[in-house]
Amino acid sequence: MTLKMSGFNIHIVFDLLAASLSLVGTYLAYTWRLRAANAMALGKLSTGYGIALVTGAAVGGYGLGSANLILSEIPMVGRSIVGALAGATLAIEIYKRFRGIVGSTGVIFVIGFTTTVAVGRIGCLLSGLEDQTHGIPTGASWGWDFGDGILRHPVQLYESTAMAVFLVGAVIALAVRSPFFLKNGFYLMVGFYAAQRFIWEFLKPYTSIAGPLNLFHFVCLSLIAYAIYMILRSKDART
Template sequence: MTGPVLAPAAAQFAHLLFEWLGIAVGVQLYRWQRRQAGQPAMLERGSFGVVIGCILGAAIGNKAVFWIEMPQLWASAAVDWRLLASGQSIVGGLLGGLIGVEVAKKLTGITRSTGDQFVLPLVAGTVVGRIGCFLAGLHDGTYGNPTALPWGLDFGDGVPRHPTQLYDMLVVLALGAALWHWRRPLARHSGLAFKLYLSGYLFWRLCVDGIKPVPYDYGFGLSGIQLVCIVALALYLPGLARQLMEGRRDGAEQYSR
């Protein structure tokens, strides 16, 4: 089967268009959720700093993880500094945004969880953004390795490849659908839905990036993004496990009453 084959300029435009469309869809979905909950559409008192922290953290993480993934480009960046602004990473954006939010919450004294309402916007934004990655084909670094599977797609070089952009869309949709289905019991434990989404996506990326070309091998065939996922999961899963155990214990106490 043949996948989309666009000229470099058209591929860049498609990627940028769907990237911004994904952001716009995510923002509107976030606003809709807040209206449904009877909350202000965007900002509450004292939460502006959290939004700024999220944006700055996501922007920094986005670029940082890309450069961890592609360290061989540092030599070229020394010649042309504009290359520092190139590239991006969903994993970096998620982790950077999380760190930025937590830092901002510490500085502003906010203690409540703020992540659960971001789950569906993240799902929608990722799916729409991945359409741009898929259309960009070989001009984007998100395609998979060659495969003999019947759904392998030729993006223009005559080689059927794993359409990992489509895999990502399907897995994110499935993860989002599962969390939406269980939204009511999850809502009793603030922040749990976001923790499950982030952990699930990091684990998925650790797996699926194993069937993508490795731009720079850090050892054992692991890419930079896979290493970042391993470190992030090692740091994040203990907190998730504690919250799951607390929720299970609370549920058992309520049942015994």
């Protein structure tokens, strides 16, 4: 499959579309289920919380994104979704610790983040090689030609599909008012995103730093460990 168009313009279009759908999805989830089900947790959100969230996402997204490209001998500024997720999560956990906030406050972001990835990754796919998110060459029939005649794994599409599946599951969980999901939805999302991203990283041309593992592999492993720990801690808190 071949597609040639302005990578920058198409990326902007999908970034805006992803942001818009994310805001709509977050609002609908809040008014439909979360306002009543998680009033106490959502009441802990504040200006300081928002500043920590945005700052952590920016530092993690651009910091880890750029670091990964530099390690891969691509001297340019990059931004990373998994880096932004890791940075925002760390910043919020630090903020919560200093403010004495206990329990999950992130379930409101589940629909928005999942939608952002599912839609935004299509923009990455259509942006071509310049986006630096393509996969390694493949002989598979579904390989994607980014414009240079070489078929590569469309890892962006793999990630978009995986998160679309999680989005469907999240909506179903909200529809049935799953107590477990309402309490641990954010941790489930973090763990699922990191696990599927860990797999796709093996299909990317980034430079490894330990065996077959690149920088993002270790970020994903850290997020998976975090998600498991928080879910288990939440379970222990009930006993």
